[in-house]
Amino acid sequence: MKIETININNNINTYKATEDTQYILQMDTSNNKYKSINEISLDFILEKEDLNLQIIGPMIIREEQNIKISIQVKHMVPNTSCEVLIKSVIFPNSSLDFLGRIYIDNDSRNTTASLKDNSLLIGEGARKFSRPVLEIHNNDVKAFHGSASGNIDPLSLYYLQSRGLNKSQSENILIEGFLDDLINRINDRGIRDKLIKELKFKEKEPII
Amino acid sequence: MLKVKELSIEIENNRILNNINLEIRSGEIHVLMGKNGSGKSTLAQTIMGNPMCKISSGEIYFKGKNISDLNTENRAKQGIFLSFQNPIEIPGVNIFGYLRTIYNQTHENKLSPVKFREHTKKYLEMLDLKDDIYNRFLNEGFSGGEKKKLELLQCLVLEPRLIILDEIDSGLDVEALKIIGEVLNRIENTTILIITHYARILKYLSPSRVHIMSEGTIIKSGDINLIDQIEEKGFK
Amino acid sequence: MPGEARRGLSRQVVEEISSLKNEPKWMRDYRLKSFAYFTEKEIPDWGPDLSKVDFNDICYYLKPLDKEKRDWNEVPEKIKKTFEVLGIPQAERDYLAGVKAQYDSEVAYSSLQKEAEEEGVIFLSMDQALKKYPSLVQEHFGKLIPFSDNKFSALNSAVWSGGSFVYIPKGVKVKRPLQAYFRLNARNMGQFERTLIIADENSFAHYIEGCTAPVYSADSLHAAVVEVYVKKNARLRYTTIQNWSGDVYNLVTKRAGVEKNGVMEWVDGNLGSRVTMKYPSCYLIGNGARGEMLSLSYAGENQNQDAGAKMVHLAPNTSSIIVSKSVSQKGGVSSYRGLVEVSPIANNSKSHVECDALILDSKSFSNTYPVMRNNNNTSYIEHEASVSKVSDEKIFYLMSRGLSKSEAMGLIVSGFIEPIIKDLPMEYAVELNNLINMEMEGSVG
Numbered sequence: 020m021k022i023e024t025i026n027i028n029n030n031i032n033t034y035k036a037t038e039d040t041q042y043i044l045q046m047d048t049s050n051n052k053y054k055s056i057n058e059i060s061l062d063f064i065l066e067k068e069d070l071n072l073q074i075i076g077p078m079i080i081r082e083e084q085n086i087k088i089s090i091q092v093k094h095m096v097p098n099t100s101c102e103v104l105i106k107s108v109i110f111p112n113s114s115l116d117f118l119g120r121i122y123i124d125n126d127s128r129n130t131t132a133s134l135k136d137n138s139l140l141i142g143e144g145a146r147k148f149s150r151p152v153l154e155i156h157n158n159d160v161k162a163f164h165g166s167a168s169g170n171i172d173p174l175s176l177y178y179l180q181s182r183g184l185n186k187s188q189s190e191n192i193l194i195e196g197f198l199d200d201l202i203n204r205i206n207d208r209g210i211r212d213k214l215i216k217e218l219k220f221k222e223k224e225p226i227i
Numbered sequence: 228m229l230k231v232k233e234l235s236i237e238i239e240n241n242r243i244l245n246n247i248n249l250e251i252r253s254g255e256i257h258v259l260m261g262k263n264g265s266g267k268s269t270l271a272q273t274i275m276g277n278p279m280c281k282i283s284s285g286e287i288y289f290k291g292k293n294i295s296d297l298n299t300e301n302r303a304k305q306g307i308f309l310s311f312q313n314p315i316e317i318p319g320v321n322i323f324g325y326l327r328t329i330y331n332q333t334h335e336n337k338l339s340p341v342k343f344r345e346h347t348k349k350y351l352e353m354l355d356l357k358d359d360i361y362n363r364f365l366n367e368g369f370s371g372g373e374k375k376k377l378e379l380l381q382c383l384v385l386e387p388r389l390i391i392l393d394e395i396d397s398g399l400d401v402e403a404l405k406i407i408g409e410v411l412n413r414i415e416n417t418t419i420l421i422i423t424h425y426a427r428i429l430k431y432l433s434p435s436r437v438h439i440m441s442e443g444t445i446i447k448s449g450d451i452n453l454i455d456q457i458e459e460k461g462f463k
Numbered sequence: 464m465p466g467e468a469r470r471g472l473s474r475q476v477v478e479e480i481s482s483l484k485n486e487p488k489w490m491r492d493y494r495l496k497s498f499a500y501f502t503e504k505e506i507p508d509w510g511p512d513l514s515k516v517d518f519n520d521i522c523y524y525l526k527p528l529d530k531e532k533r534d535w536n537e538v539p540e541k542i543k544k545t546f547e548v549l550g551i552p553q554a555e556r557d558y559l560a561g562v563k564a565q566y567d568s569e570v571a572y573s574s575l576q577k578e579a580e581e582e583g584v585i586f587l588s589m590d591q592a593l594k595k596y597p598s599l600v601q602e603h604f605g606k607l608i609p610f611s612d613n614k615f616s617a618l619n620s621a622v623w624s625g626g627s628f629v630y631i632p633k634g635v636k637v638k639r640p641l642q643a644y645f646r647l648n649a650r651n652m653g654q655f656e657r658t659l660i661i662a663d664e665n666s667f668a669h670y671i672e673g674c675t676a677p678v679y680s681a682d683s684l685h686a687a688v689v690e691v692y693v694k695k696n697a698r699l700r701y702t703t704i705q706n707w708s709g710d711v712y713n714l715v716t717k718r719a720g721v722e723k724n725g726v727m728e729w730v731d732g733n734l735g736s737r738v739t740m741k742y743p744s745c746y747l748i749g750n751g752a753r754g755e756m757l758s759l760s761y762a763g764e765n766q767n768q769d770a771g772a773k774m775v776h777l778a779p780n781t782s783s784i785i786v787s788k789s790v791s792q793k794g795g796v797s798s799y800r801g802l803v804e805v806s807p808i809a810n811n812s813k814s815h816v817e818c819d820a821l822i823l824d825s826k827s828f829s830n831t832y833p834v835m836r837n838n839n840n841t842s843y844i845e846h847e848a849s850v851s852k853v854s855d856e857k858i859f860y861l862m863s864r865g866l867s868k869s870e871a872m873g874l875i876v877s878g879f880i881e882p883i884i885k886d887l888p889m890e891y892a893v894e895l896n897n898l899i900n901m902e903m904e905g906s907v908g
Contacts (some may be wrong), residue, residue: 126826140840149835151846158852164511166835169843275863278855303865315860319872319881332865364878379587381864 020073022207027088031060036070041206044076044105045214059088065099072101075205077198077214080095081110089118092132096124097158100131105203108194111142120152123160134164139197141190228253228418229274229389234285235258236273243269245443247285256432260438260457267422268312270440271393275309276302289389304333306388308393310378312422316366322377323361330384350383350443353410371398379410391420396428396439404428471519474498477621480524484590484624487597490604497610497620504614510800511738511767516712523622523655525668542677542708548901549894582637585630590658592628598629603659605692607718607746615686616653617717619655623688626656629670630663631697637668640702640888654680658689662697662725669700670886677708679734685736689717693725695749700728704891706735715741723749723778730886732895733760733768742800745774747781747809748865754783759883762795763902771800771832776809776842787818788880792902793826798830805842812842821852821879823872873900 025032034042042063058088063072072092080086092101107115121132138147148164155162171193179189193217228252236244244266251257259268261267273280274287276299286295294302327348331337336344344358351358354376366374375395382390396404397455408431411419421428439451440444447453477498481491506513521773535557546556579586585596594598610620631637662668685707707713713736721726729743745754756772763882768791774783789797799818820829831848853875861871877884877896884892 128825138835138837145840147835147837149833149837149846151831151833151848153829153831153848153850155820155822155829155850156823158827159825160822160850160852162850163848164831165841165845165847166833167845168835168837169845170840176794275859277859299859299862300865300867303863309863311860311863315857317857317861317875317878319878325874328870329864329866332870335598363882385864 020071020206022160022205022210024210025061027059031062033062033064034065035064036072037067039071041075043171043205043210044074044078046078048109059086061088063090063092063101065092065094066096068096069098071099073091073204074101074103074105075201076103076105076107077201078105078115079110080107080113080115083112085114085116089120090173090223091118091120091122092131092134093122094124094127095133096126097128097173099127101133103134103136104201104204105134105136105197106170107136107138107147107162108146108197109138109140109145112144114146114148116148118150118152119152119164120150121162121164122154123156123158123162128157128159130162132159132160132162136148136166137197138168139194140149140168141171190209228257228290229420230288231274232288233309234273234287236269237281237283238269238279242283243280243443244273245262247445249438250443251418251420251436253388253418255436256421256434257436257438258426258429258434258454259420259438259440259445260424260426260454262424265440266443267395267424267440269443270335271309271312271391271420271422273301274391275299275307303385303387307381307391308385308387308389308461309391310375310382310393312393312397314366314369314374314378316369318364319438320365321361322363322365325365326361326381326384329381333385347380347384350380353383353413354380355406356380372400372403375399375407376403379407383410383414387417389418389420390414391422392428393422394424395421396425397425405431406459411452426457428462429454470522472498472521472523472622474657475524480622480624483524483834484593487592489601490593493605493610494621494623497617498622499629500611501614501617501621504617506614507732508598508642510769510798513712513714513738516684521654524624539708543563545677545898545901548897550649551559555826556765568791578636579641583632583635584637584641585628586641587628589626589628589659590624592659593641595629595684596628599661599707600628602639603661603690603692607692607720608688608716612716615714619657619686619688619716623655623657625661625674626658626687626689627670628658629660629668631661631666631668631699633663633789635667635668636666640669640671642671654685655754656687658687660690660699660701661692662694662699664695664697666694667698669702671702673704673732674706674891677706679708680707680711683710683712685711685713685715687715687717689715689743691717691719691727693721693727693752695718695725697722698726698728700730701743702730702732702889702891704732704734704870704895705739706732709737711736711738713739713741715739717741717743719745719747721747721749721754722751724751725749726753726755728755729757729772730883731756731758731770732757732883732891733770734898735766736768737765738767738769740769742771742773742802744775744802745783745862746775746777747783747812748777748792750778751780751908752778756783756785756787757883757886758785758799759798759880760787760789761902762789762791762797764793764795767796767798769798769800771798771802773802774804774814775802776812776814776839777807779808779810779811779812781812783814785814785816785818786882787881789814789818789820789829790823790876791829792823794826795829799848800831801833802836803834803844804836804847805839805844807838809839810841812839814842814844816844816848817848818846818848819879820848821876822852823876870900873903876903 024043024045027046119134123130149166151164151166176189231247231249234247259267327343441449596623608616610617721727727745733739754774760768760770763769772785787799791797803814818831822829829850835844837844858871876899
């Protein structure tokens with residue numbers, strides 16, 4: 020599977036894969052790039068048969084940044100599949116507005132499509148708007164989407180604290196765990212390690 | 228009862244079964260063994276009429292009639308029953324209503340719900356099942372063993388002439404295996420084809436013939452002694 | 464001329480409706496304000512195509528006896544067959560098919576009323592309620608759904624006629640379902656029904672409207688408004704099954720305001736109409752309030768079912784659940800449109816949404832357009848949706864037990880909608896299953 024990293028920026032970008040591809044979305048976390056509301060639009064179009072795409076997006080949104088991102092996957096030909104996995108951690112007074120649209124055309128028989136978008140809302144003022152859209156125009160498909168947002172599970176937090184970790188240490192561990200399974204799906208070791216480093220909480224000041 | 232003549236099957240343009248010849252007489256118990264991927268399940272599904280299994284040559288006869296072109300529903304009504312290797316979960320379909328429906332489809336004298344409940348009481352006992360199973364939905368949330376028991380319950384309800392058991396013993400614990408083995412023993416007057424790749428269920432039944440399949444064909448047939456040979460040397 | 468079949472809408476028509484009914488001034492003024500808003504507001508630019516609705520070609524007020532009739536020979540075969548399948552007596556068939564204008568429902572209806580009265584429940588037509596309980600009505604009418612909510616609530620607010628008024632006193636738990644229609648009601652069935660239900664503190668009732676039998680309507684536009692007040696600790700279940708036959712646009716605004724620890728349950732079955740747009744909503748305004756929506760849609764040939772739900776969490780510890788099941792076939796389009804909104808003060812709230820769609824053939828469509836807005840980090844929203852066809856392996860499994868292909872499909876589809884059916888009164892459940900089996904027979908190639 021080919022691996023392509025996409026730097027999330029202000030443009031509208033269209034991707035037409037010609038072979039099985041894993042796309043990894045990377046946020047530019049330097050210099051408060053997302054301070055003003057950004058509209059990011061990524062279109063993935065499947066026009067070649069027998070293709071399989073994976074779109075992986077770990078996101079951390081903090082320091083009062085607001086991101087508006089739309090991801091569209093359009094299945095136009097038969098025998099394609101796509102899996103979109105977005106996991107975001109949203110800090111106080113930051114927000115994510117996410118539109119995830121799967122479109123399956125009438126000609127696109129034998130299609131499998133899934134979209135999962137999960138967010139952890141950390142602290143007051145963290146907000147998430149989500150619109151996971153499915154537009155399915157033929158029946159030889161399996162299409163699924165799931166979206167969830169909420170705080171860190173209090174029971175898990177309590178469990179870690181009962182082992183002597185303080186609140187922010189416990190939260191950091193749980194946040195890392197939340198993102199971990201996504202990162203483990205990335206097929207390229209180099210990118211994986213780089214992401215772990217960027218997202219690693221232990222090295223940063225505790226936010227909360 | 229069942230005669231498979233020079234049968235070759237293709238699934239999605241791949242030749243899966245090649246020139247199969249098999250004859251099972253009424254009342255006999257045959258065993259079909261072989262490694263995973265040897266085509267045993269495909270043969271079972273073909274006999275049942277799975278539309279994915281396309282006959283490229285050969286015929287299937289049941290009770291003297293050529294059923295090669297008969298659809299699945301009618302093969303079931305003729306008296307063929309297949310216990311699936313992986314029974315399908317169908318959410319929301321209440322088991323009691325479903326069992327009664329399939330019974331009434333295949334029997335002249337229809338039974339009211341009350342009468343049907345009475346009629347099936349003995350089956351539940353035989354299978355060591357409680358009647359709260361009637362409140363559940365078809366295979367939904369069932370463990371492997373429960374699914375196999377439910378397959379057998381459906382079999383008892385339908386009273387078929389030919390029973391094909393596709394890996395009925397896989398996923399069963401010792402208790403469940405014993406129960407199912409004893410039930411099979413108690414079914415009288417039926418012809419059975421058991422597909423398995425270990426011989427556990429054969430503790431409870433005495434087959435008249437044993438066949439070994441490999442890569443889509445039957446490579447050897449023999450009597451029950453063949454099984455001991457397999458246990459020693461594997462499928463060769 | 465009063466009572467004559469007159470088409471088109473104008474300020475004058477609205478005034479006439481009000482004077483024909485002898486209404487108090489406040490209602491007349493309300494209608495006129497609504498009419499003004501209606502004429503200005505645009506048709507929504509989202510959702511099914513409404514461009515063919517000709518507002519000038521509609522009769523906005525008609526006495527029941529003047530309603531158009533048709534000949535039994537004109538009734539489509541499929542409708543006649545459905546009556547057979549549902550076992551409906553001939554007399555009712557005439558009425559339902561539009562062959563007779565009025566069914567003799569007086570007796571049945573008034574006995575329902577009597578039963579309700581014995582429990583202290585007020586159950587009247589909206590027109591009667593306005594006369595008998597004017598202050599109660601005025602206090603609640605149009606407060607949950609203002610005329611300015613959308614174009615069709617404005618239309619309804621201008622020309623409403625018929626519909627039910629139900630008041631359940633404090634502490635009363637109504638034993639039997641209040642059935643506004645059950646194939647029998649002539650009086651209140653109409654295009655622009657207005658229903659107002661008030662469940663006072665600690666009360667409970669189950670209100671049912673509509674029926675599974677196809678009801679012929681010569682009217683092309685139905686724009687109903689339903690307002691439900693669920694006061695503290697009260698619980699109300701509102702079940703609707705609609706199966707309008709004919710070229711009907713069914714555009715309904717339904718909303719419940721739920722107070723502290725109150726529970727509102729919407730159960731919706733959308734079977735008929737050419738176009739349905741219906742998004743029952745719950746405004747959870749009291750601590751611990753709960754809203755539930757169970758929705759079932761069937762979209763067949765030439766049908767567009769656009770349905771969903773709105774849950775707005777405006778207080779802490781509120782919860783909501785939406786379960787939507789849809790089946791589309793023969794080119795039908797089925798869409799789910801929903802909103803879950805958790806406000807910043809709605810601490811510790813939970814919402815769960817599940818939408819599943821079955822598309823039975825390659826001509827049909829299914830869409831889901833959910834929106835989730837979580838403004839409170841201590842609250843949890845989750846949503847899942849799936850779209851698929853009936854798998855071949857399920858069909859094969861059931862056929863291997865002797866069921867025909869259409870019987871297998873019928874069983875699988877019934878199983879698919881079971882979570883909704885199990886919450887319907889028994890006779891609806893049975894009828895719905897019969898209807899489904901009938902549809903399956905016609906569909907299997």
